[in-house]
Amino acid sequence: MNATAQAFAEKSPLVVISGAPGIKERRRNPLLHHKVKDFDTQQKVFEHVTVDSVILDDSDTAISNIERVLSSARRFSRPIYIELPRDMVSAQTPALIRNREVDVQRSFKPFDDGGARAEAKPEEQYKTDLYSMKEALEEATTMINSSIHPVIVAGVEIHRFGLQDKLLQLIDKTNIPVVSTVLSKSTISEDHPSYLGVYEGAMGFQPVREYVESSDCLILLGALMTDINFSISPTPIEQSRSIYVTSEKLSIRHHNFENVFLNEFLVSLIETPLGKRAPVSIEKLDDKSGSNPYHTSYQHFVAEKNQKITVKRLFERLNSSVTNNTIVIADVGDSLFGALDLTIHGQTEFLSPAYYLSMGFAIPAAIGAQLANPILRPIVIVGDGAFQMTGMEVSTIIRFSLNPIIIVLNNKGYGTERPMLDGPFNDILAWNYSQIPGLMDHGKGFVIETEDQLEESLYAAENIHSNELCILDIRLDIHDGSPALQRLTEVLGRKVQ
Numbered sequence: 001m002n003a004t005a006q007a008f009a010e011k012s013p014l015v016v017i018s019g020a021p022g023i024k025e026r027r028r029n030p031l032l033h034h035k036v037k038d039f040d041t042q043q044k045v046f047e048h049v050t051v052d053s054v055i056l057d058d059s060d061t062a063i064s065n066i067e068r069v070l071s072s073a074r075r076f077s078r079p080i081y082i083e084l085p086r087d088m089v090s091a092q093t094p095a096l097i098r099n100r101e102v103d104v105q106r107s108f109k110p111f112d113d114g115g116a117r118a119e120a121k122p123e124e125q126y127k128t129d130l131y132s133m134k135e136a137l138e139e140a141t142t143m144i145n146s147s148i149h150p151v152i153v154a155g156v157e158i159h160r161f162g163l164q165d166k167l168l169q170l171i172d173k174t175n176i177p178v179v180s181t182v183l184s185k186s187t188i189s190e191d192h193p194s195y196l197g198v199y200e201g202a203m204g205f206q207p208v209r210e211y212v213e214s215s216d217c218l219i220l221l222g223a224l225m226t227d228i229n230f231s232i233s234p235t236p237i238e239q240s241r242s243i244y245v246t247s248e249k250l251s252i253r254h255h256n257f258e259n260v261f262l263n264e265f266l267v268s269l270i271e272t273p274l275g276k277r278a279p280v281s282i283e284k285l286d287d288k289s290g291s292n293p294y295h296t297s298y299q300h301f302v303a304e305k306n307q308k309i310t311v312k313r314l315f316e317r318l319n320s321s322v323t324n325n326t327i328v329i330a331d332v333g334d335s336l337f338g339a340l341d342l343t344i345h346g347q348t349e350f351l352s353p354a355y356y357l358s359m360g361f362a363i364p365a366a367i368g369a370q371l372a373n374p375i376l377r378p379i380v381i382v383g384d385g386a387f388q389m390t391g392m393e394v395s396t397i398i399r400f401s402l403n404p405i406i407i408v409l410n411n412k413g414y415g416t417e418r419p420m421l422d423g424p425f426n427d428i429l430a431w432n433y434s435q436i437p438g439l440m441d442h443g444k445g446f447v448i449e450t451e452d453q454l455e456e457s458l459y460a461a462e463n464i465h466s467n468e469l470c471i472l473d474i475r476l477d478i479h480d481g482s483p484a485l486q487r488l489t490e491v492l493g494r495k496v497q
């Protein structure tokens with residue numbers, strides 16, 4: 001349920017397929033095992049975290065209903081729910097009719113996307129309104145061409161709706177610089193010359209924040225307006241300087257345009273007469289913030305013998321393990337904050353639940369990511385607290401012969417919480433993470449206390465144990481934290497008090 005809620009909040013098109021008692025078993029409403037309340041309770045619960053759902057209780061309509069819900073998942077890039085009573089598994093359906101018109105809207109339930117689209121609308125209202133589009137384009141073109149330093153904020157919908165190539169076309173045509181959000185990190189390769197960095201409000205790299213927040217024309221493409229993405233900043237983004245388009249709405253300054261959506265708007269924008277500018281770069285070697293991901297220590301790590309490992313040094317070293325053949329998966333906590341400073345070379349090679357922020361994402365996500373793309377080796381960065389929630393999925397990892405490198409940030413508990421409010425509730429049982437491969441009789445575990453042990457272990461994980469699961473237990477000081485975490489907890493701590 002929580003995973004589905006996370007997918008809903010972060011616009012991931014998840015398909016939940018759920019078994020149910022057979023239709024014939026339901027007569028006289030018996031107390032069957034697994035039943036919560038009524039036979040439709042499960043569907044009703046899931047309706048709150050899905051955009052469409054169906055119980056396949058009629059073989060005549062089953063196919064069209066499946067097509068409809070799958071189509072809803074694609075349109076809204078959000079989860080759907082399919083329930084299959086057990087005596088319908090082998091039911092015969094009428095022959096499949098191809099190219100059927102799918103009524104996406106038929107069972108679409110209203111949801112509130114932070115005010116974006118609080119009401120369900122009939123399907124035709126999701127078709128682009130050409131008049132609205134024409135006016136929007138005129139206004140957007142004038143605003144962009146007359147601006148002094150525009151910047152594109154590439155949001156997570158660029159990835160969810162497969163619009164990366166279109167984004168690149170817009171950037172190449174205009175030379176407008178681009179940032180990602182925390183949730184959309186690596187939507188564009190971080191080596192792209194027009195890429196400035198991740199915009200993270202107050203916890204981010206200062207020159208990127210200053211560039212974005214002083215822009216006179218922010219082009220927000222498919223970004224979720226979340227606190228983590230945007231507002232934890234002394235000078236947040238202003239609507240009066242923004243073009244804000246998603247798969248559900250478009251506004252330019254304070255004007256709202258009906259029925260103009262991200263994909264069509266982006267395509268049209270590429271075709272409009274937008275001027276080409278001189279390329280922009282920001283001063284990447286400035287290290288005022290103390291956490292500059294472009295600083296030389298990030299590029300050329302040299303391990304110091306017997307030097308106790310710290311979070312900052314760990315990520316500096318990890319940066320050189322991130323290549324075109326890896327995908328970085330970061331769990332919630334300092335795993336995410338530290339990982340934001342890694343440079344991701346490929347497109348969509350960084351995954352993290354950076355909005356809903358539910359702990360326990362990374363280990364199961366590694367299974368999905370590697371099965372979906374076996375070429376990429378996952379580098380999984382996970383806190384000890386998060387690992388204790390879902391870490392047993394390493395068993396599935398081994399069963400499917402997957403080979404992620406799992407970096408456990410072992411700081412004896414909920415490190416992210418300690419600076420805000422500390423107490424015994426932040427402590428967890430100390431596990432010996434490096435012995436898990438031994439327990440499962442597969443893979444290799446390492447204990448890391450110092451920089452040189454980190455260097456040796458990563459070398460072994462990458463060269464000697466490259467085909468198997470590796471778990472690195474990074475023994476950190478209990479109060480250590482990334483520079484980004486220190487800034488974030490300072491802001492949040494003030495709010496909690």
Ligand SMILES: Cc1ncc(C[n+]2csc(CCOP(=O)(O)OP(=O)(O)O)c2C)c(N)n1
Binds near residue numbers: 383
């Ligand atoms: C399921 C869930 N429960 C609680 C939280 C609140 N929370 C955010 S970070 C955190 C601590 C995470 O601990 P750990 O995984 O060890 O990472 P660390 O903070 O130590 O880096 C908690 C409890 C959450 N985000 N998700």
Ligand SMILES: [Mg+2]
Binds near residue numbers: 410414415
């Ligand atoms: Mg921890």
